[in-house]
Amino acid sequence: MLTFLVIALGTLVSEDATCIATGLLIQRGHIGISSGILACLSGIYLGDLGLWALGRLFGAAALRWPWAARRLSHQSVADARAWLDRHAAGAIVGSRFLPGTRFALYVVAGMLRLPGPVFAIWSLIAAVLWTPTLVLLSAALGEAFVVRVSPFIGHAWPSRVAAGFVALFVLHQARALAHGRAVRRITARLARWSRWEFWPAWVFYLPVTIYIGWLALRHRGLATVTAANPGMPDGGIVGESKYDILQQLPPEFTVPSLLVERASAGDRLRELRAQVEAHGWTLPLILKPDVGQRGAGVRLAANWDVVRDYLAAVRDRIVVQPFHAGPFEAGIFYYRMPGAAHGRIFSITDKQFPVLVGDGVSTIETLIWCHPRFRLQAATFVARHRAELTRVLDAGERFPLAIAGNHCQGTLFKDGAHLLTPALEQRVDEIARAYRGFYVGRFDVRYTNVEAFKAGRDLAIVELNGVTSESTNIYDPDGTLLNAYRQLFRQWAIIFAIGAANRRAGASVSSFRRLVALARGHLAGVVPLPISD
Numbered sequence: 001m002l003t004f005l006v007i008a009l010g011t012l013v014s015e016d017a018t019c020i021a022t023g024l025l026i027q028r029g030h031i032g033i034s035s036g037i038l039a040c041l042s043g044i045y046l047g048d049l050g051l052w053a054l055g056r057l058f059g060a061a062a063l064r065w066p067w068a069a070r071r072l073s074h075q076s077v078a079d080a081r082a083w084l085d086r087h088a089a090g091a092i093v094g095s096r097f098l099p100g101t102r103f104a105l106y107v108v109a110g111m112l113r114l115p116g117p118v119f120a121i122w123s124l125i126a127a128v129l130w131t132p133t134l135v136l137l138s139a140a141l142g143e144a145f146v147v148r149v150s151p152f153i154g155h156a157w158p159s160r161v162a163a164g165f166v167a168l169f170v171l172h173q174a175r176a177l178a179h180g181r182a183v184r185r186i187t188a189r190l191a192r193w194s195r196w197e198f199w200p201a202w203v204f205y206l207p208v209t210i211y212i213g214w215l216a217l218r219h220r221g222l223a224t225v226t227a228a229n230p231g232m233p234d235g236g237i238v239g240e241s242k243y244d245i246l247q248q249l250p251p252e253f254t255v256p257s258l259l260v261e262r263a264s265a266g267d268r269l270r271e272l273r274a275q276v277e278a279h280g281w282t283l284p285l286i287l288k289p290d291v292g293q294r295g296a297g298v299r300l301a302a303n304w305d306v307v308r309d310y311l312a313a314v315r316d317r318i319v320v321q322p323f324h325a326g327p328f329e330a331g332i333f334y335y336r337m338p339g340a341a342h343g344r345i346f347s348i349t350d351k352q353f354p355v356l357v358g359d360g361v362s363t364i365e366t367l368i369w370c371h372p373r374f375r376l377q378a379a380t381f382v383a384r385h386r387a388e389l390t391r392v393l394d395a396g397e398r399f400p401l402a403i404a405g406n407h408c409q410g411t412l413f414k415d416g417a418h419l420l421t422p423a424l425e426q427r428v429d430e431i432a433r434a435y436r437g438f439y440v441g442r443f444d445v446r447y448t449n450v451e452a453f454k455a456g457r458d459l460a461i462v463e464l465n466g467v468t469s470e471s472t473n474i475y476d477p478d479g480t481l482l483n484a485y486r487q488l489f490r491q492w493a494i495i496f497a498i499g500a501a502n503r504r505a506g507a508s509v510s511s512f513r514r515l516v517a518l519a520r521g522h523l524a525g526v527v528p529l530p531i532s533d
Contacts, residue, residue: 003031004039011043012050015102018043019131023138033139041131048106048123055110083187084112089122090193096126129203188375196484197407197475198376208488215496220503223515227507228467228499231437234510235499236466238518241290243319245464248435254461255446256281259290260318265311272307272320281322290317298404324446324460328453329353329405330416333471334432335440335494338501343429343439346491348416349472354381354401358393365389373477374401377410405444405462413475419454427456435464439498442469467495 003025010018022036031039084091092109095101109119192198216222226235231248233240243259258275260268276285287310288298297314300323301307311318329351336343354374356367368374368381381401382389393399402410432438444462445453452458471491474484503509510518 007039008043019134026139051106052110055107090190092122093126223509224499226510227502258320284323332443347471350414350416351405352412356399358397360395415473423456
C-alpha cells in the first residue's frame with residue numbers, strides 16, 4: 001500500500017517519469033503489473049481532475065486579470081469554449097500524447113467551464129490509453145527504453161508554465177485564425193477523435209475483442225468461427241479468394257470477373273486484353289487484389305496504360321471486373337442458422353459516395369478541406385487526387401472523390417433499413433443458399449434502380465465476405481457508439497452460434513496453429529498497393 005501511494009503521489013510531480021520508474025520496478029519484481037499500472041493510473045487521473053478543478057475554481061478570476069482582459073475579448077473566449085465543447089474528445093485524448101500540452105489544456109478546460117462529466121470521461125479514456133502503454137514499454141524494454149525517452153521528459157514545471165502562456169496566446173488568436181488553412185487542418189485531425197467512426201481500429205475494437213474472447217470460451221475456442229462457413233477456406237476469416245467465392249454464386253446476380261494469375265507484367269497484360277475482348281467488355285475496368293482488405297488497392301482503369309502500371313505494381317493474383325456504374329451500392333449482412341429453412345438480412349448499409357461540387361473559384365484541395373465531412377478524410381482524398389489538387393471546378397461541376405464502397409476509402413455509410421423488403425430478403429436468401437456451405441457474411445451489391453433493388457430484381461454482387469465482414473451500418477454518423485457495440489456483439493454472437501451448430505454437425509474447424517499462421521501470413525504479406533480510387 002505504501003508503494004502504491006508513493007507511486008500515485010509521484011505522478012503529481014512528473015507523470016511520465018513516475019510511469020517509467022514504475023515499469024522498471026515491475027521489471028525488477030518489486031511490484032506487480034496490475035498494482036503498478038493501477039497506482040500510476042489513479043494518481044494521473046486524480047491529477048487530471050485536479051487540474052480541471054483548478055481552472056474551474058480560479059479561471060473566471062484569471063480571465064478578469066487586467067493583463068488577460070486586455071488580450072482576450074469576450075468573443076474569443078466564447079469561440080474557444082464552443083470549439084472545446086464540440087471537440088472535447090479529440091482535444092483531451094490527443095493532448096495525452098503531446099508532451100507539454102496536458103497541463104494547459106486541462107486547466108483551460110476548467111476555465112472554459114467544460115462540463116465535469118465530459119472531462120472526467122474523456123480524461124479517463126486518455127489516461128487508460130496512455131498509462132499502461134508507457135508502464136509496459138518500460139517494464140519490457142528496461143534501461144534501453146529509458147535512454148530513448150529521457151530527452152523528451154525534461155523538467156515538468158518550466159514546460160507547463162510555458163504551455164500556459166502558449167494557451168493564452170492561442171485563446172487570443174482563436175478568432176483571427178478561425179478560418180485559416182492551418183487551423184482547418186488541425187481541427188479536422190482533432191475532430192476525427194471526437195467521431196468514433198474514425199477511431200483507430202485497435203481503440204474501437206477493444207471491447208469487441210474482449211467479447212469475442214468470452215464467446216470463444218463459451219463455444220470451445222476461437223476456431224469455432226471457422227466452421228460458420230464450411231464452404232469457405234477457414235470460414236472466410238482472412239486470405240480467401242474473392243474470385244473463387246464469386247464463382248459459387250448465381251452468375252445472373254454477380255458482376256462478371258476474370259482472374260489474372262501471377263506472371264510477368266507483359267504476359268499478364270496481353271492475356272487480359274485477349275480475355276476482355278473475348279468477353280466483349282469495354283473500358284473502364286475495376287482492378288483489385290484477389291485477396292484484399294477494406295478496399296485496399298482497388299483501381300478504376302479508364303485506359304490500358306493504367307492497367308499496365310497496375311499489373312506492374314501488383315504482382316499477386318488480381319480480379320478484373322467491368323465497371324458497374326451503379327450509381328448505388330449497398331452492403332447486405334446476411335445469416336442463416338443451420339437447419340433453418342430460410343435466412344435473414346441482419347442489416348443493410350446504404351453507401352453514399354463522396355462527390356465535390358465546384359463553385360467556380362475554389363481548387364479541389366480547398367473544397368476538400370472546407371467540406372465538413374470530407375476534411376475528416378482529407379489525407380485519403382489528397383493522396384488519391386494529388387495530380388488534380390490545384391484544379392478549379394466550374395460552378396456546379398461534380399467531381400467524384402471515391403468509387404470504392406469502403407468507409408476507410410471515404411464512402412459515407414448510412415443505415416439502410418428503409419431498403420429492406422420481404423422481396424429483397426427472399427432474393428438474397430435464394431442467392432445465399434445457392435452457395436453450398438455459406439451461412440453468414442456480407443454481400444457488397446451495386447444497383448441502378450432503388451425500387452427494382454427493393455423488389456429483389458436489380459442486384460449485381462461485387463464481392464462476398466465471410467465471418468470477419470462487418471455489419472457496416474454501424475458507421476452511420478447519426479448512430480451512437482452504444483448501438484454500434486450492441487449490434488457488433490449481436491453479430492458475433494450469431495457467428496459463434498452458427499459455427500458451434502455446424503461443428504456439432506461434423507464441420508471441421510481450423511487449428512489454432514493454422515489461425516496463427518493465417519494472421520502472420522496476412523500481416524507479413526501486406527505490400528504497398530496502389531492508392532485506391
